[in-house]
Amino acid sequence: TQLLEQSPQFLSIQEGENLTVYCNSSSVFSSLQWYRQEPGEGPVLLVTVVTGGEVKKLKRLTFQFGDARKDSSLHITAAQPGDTGLYLCAGGGGGADGLTFGKGTHLIIQP
Amino acid sequence: SQTIHQWPATLVQPVGSPLSLECTVEGTSNPNLYWYRQAAGRGLQLLFYSVGIGQISSEVPQNLSASRPQDRQFILSSKKLLLSDSGFYLCAWSATVGTLYNEQFFGPGTRLTVL
Numbered sequence: 004t005q006l007l008e009q010s011p012q013f014l015s016i017q018e019g020e021n022l023t024v025y026c027n028s029s030s031v032f033s034s035l036q037w038y039r040q041e042p043g044e045g046p047v048l049l050v051t052v053v054t055g056g057e058v059k060k061l062k063r064l065t066f067q068f069g070d071a072r073k074d075s076s077l078h079i080t081a082a083q084p085g086d087t088g089l090y091l092c093a094g095g096g097g098g099a100d101g102l103t104f105g106k107g108t109h110l111i112i113q114p
Numbered sequence: 115s116q117t118i119h120q121w122p123a124t125l126v127q128p129v130g131s132p133l134s135l136e137c138t139v140e141g142t143s144n145p146n147l148y149w150y151r152q153a154a155g156r157g158l159q160l161l162f163y164s165v166g167i168g169q170i171s172s173e174v175p176q177n178l179s180a181s182r183p184q185d186r187q188f189i190l191s192s193k194k195l196l197l198s199d200s201g202f203y204l205c206a207w208s209a210t211v212g213t214l215y216n217e218q219f220f221g222p223g224t225r226l227t228v229l
Contacts, residue, residue, distance in 0.1 A: 101160035
């Protein structure tokens with residue numbers, strides 16, 4: 004069974020600070036996706052990384068896929084209250100079957 | 115553009131009652147469809163997925179079943195609900211053409227409370 008461990012589980016920081024959250028696995032994934040979810044809503048896809056060592060930037064968010072394609076990180080620069088949410092990573096095996104999700108990082112950015 | 119709908123948005127049902135949750139996708143053909151359940155504030159557990167009409171794969175043995183009567187319709191059902199069936203149910207779709215990485219797009223979810 005493939006598992007994805009996310010850390011930290013909870014993170015509360017002040018507006019303007021930088022942060023990094025992690026997604027680690029003992030398994031190799033064909034792709035890894037990051038989602039952000041707000042309370043009572045479905046997750047929204049932020050990015051997909053597929054190549055070992057790949058780095059993708061989405062405004063103040065930087066996503067990195069580990070060289071061995073087993074882990075990933077999300078770095079947010081100058082966090083804003085609008086970044087608050089549950090950040091989920093999900094690994095794909097390359098087929099049409101479902102994704103394996105981590106339990107998520109609850110992020111709160113205080114004004 | 116593609117959109118995905120789920121209904122109802124919220125549902126409160128007594129133990130032992132039946133369940134039917136519906137998901138429909140617009141703006142795409144022959145999507146892969148998925149049902150997930152999410153415990154309060156936690157990650158998603160895959161319940162079922164479907165690659166075509168009448169084709170259902172079950173990931174977790176449980177009190178639920180799924181059906182896909184039409185290309186863009188996915189239904190989650192139960193004959194008799196248990197307390198443990200409470201949760202946030204999410205439907206998702208992914209494209210079968212033009213992508214290699216099974217990027218999934220989620221509906222707004224159904225909050226089910228079994229009393």
